[in-house]
Amino acid sequence: MRKTLPLALFSVSCAAFIPTKVSALVMTAPHPLKPQVTQTKPETTQTKPEIAEAKPQATQIKPQAAQIKPQQALPKFTFTDGSGKKKSVDVVTQYQPDKITRPIAKLDRGMDPRMMRAATIAEERARAHSRSRCWHYVKEALMAAGLVSSRPKTEYAKQAGQELVSNYGFKKLPVQDPYQAPVGSVLVYDAKRAAGHVEIRTKDGFVSDFRSKTPSRRPLLGVFIKG
Numbered sequence: 047m048r049k050t051l052p053l054a055l056f057s058v059s060c061a062a063f064i065p066t067k068v069s070a071l072v073m074t075a076p077h078p079l080k081p082q083v084t085q086t087k088p089e090t091t092q093t094k095p096e097i098a099e100a101k102p103q104a105t106q107i108k109p110q111a112a113q114i115k116p117q118q119a120l121p122k123f124t125f126t127d128g129s130g131k132k133k134s135v136d137v138v139t140q141y142q143p144d145k146i147t148r149p150i151a152k153l154d155r156g157m158d159p160r161m162m163r164a165a166t167i168a169e170e171r172a173r174a175h176s177r178s179r180c181w182h183y184v185k186e187a188l189m190a191a192g193l194v195s196s197r198p199k200t201e202y203a204k205q206a207g208q209e210l211v212s213n214y215g216f217k218k219l220p221v222q223d224p225y226q227a228p229v230g231s232v233l234v235y236d237a238k239r240a241a242g243h244v245e246i247r248t249k250d251g252f253v254s255d256f257r258s259k260t261p262s263r264r265p266l267l268g269v270f271i272k273g
Contacts, residue, residue: 122137177256180245232271
C-alpha cells in the first residue's frame with residue numbers, strides 16, 4: 047500500500063502536464079502555380095498606300111534664235127623690220143589672263159665661247175638704268191673678251207652690225223626674234239632719227255650699258271655672232 051501511493055501521485059502529476067492528444071504538424075507542399083498564358087492577338091493595321099498621282103506638267107520651251115554677231119577685225123600695228131619688209135601684229139585691247147613666259151636663251155655650240163665671256167663682262171659692268179652709251183659698253187665687253195683686236199670706230203649703235211661683219215669676222219644669223227638669239231650674240235636695232243641700239247643676249251635677258259629682262263622695242267636689224 048505504501049509503495050503504490052507514490053506511483054499513483056507521480057502518474058497524476060505527469061498527466062496534468064502532458065496533453066492526452068498530441069497533434070503532429072503536417073507540412074504539405076504547396077501546389078505548383080500554373081503559368082497563365084495570355085494570348086495577345088496582334089493588331090493588324092492595314093495601311094492603304096497613298097498613291098500620289100503626279101500629273102506631268104508640260105513645259106514648253108521656246109527655242110531662242112541664236113543671235114550671232116559678226117566679229118570685228120582686230121586692230122593691227124604695222125611696222126617695217128630690219129630687212130625692209132612690212133609686217134603687222136595684233137594690238138592687245140583686253141587683259142590677257144595667261145602668264146607671259148619668256149624663253150631662256152640657248153647656247154650655240156658653233157659659236158666662239160668668248161661670246162659668252164663678253165656677255166658676262168657686260169653684265170658685270172652694266173648699270174641699273176640706261177646712260178645712252180650702249181655701243182660704248184658693248185665695245186668694251188667685246189674687247190675685254192678678246193673678240194675684237196681693236197676698238198670699233200663706228201659712232202652709232204645701228205652701225206655696229208655692219209662693222210663687226212666687215213672688220214672682225216662676225217656673221218649675221220637668220221634670227222628675227224630677239225628671244226631666239228643665242229647667249230653672247232650681239233643684237234643691233236635701227237632708228238630713223240636716232241643712234242639706234244645695240245645689246246648682248248644673256249641667259250635670262252639683255253645687257254648693254256644697263257640690264258633688262260626684255261629686248262629693245264626698236265626694229266631689229268640683225269643678230270650677230272663670231273664662229
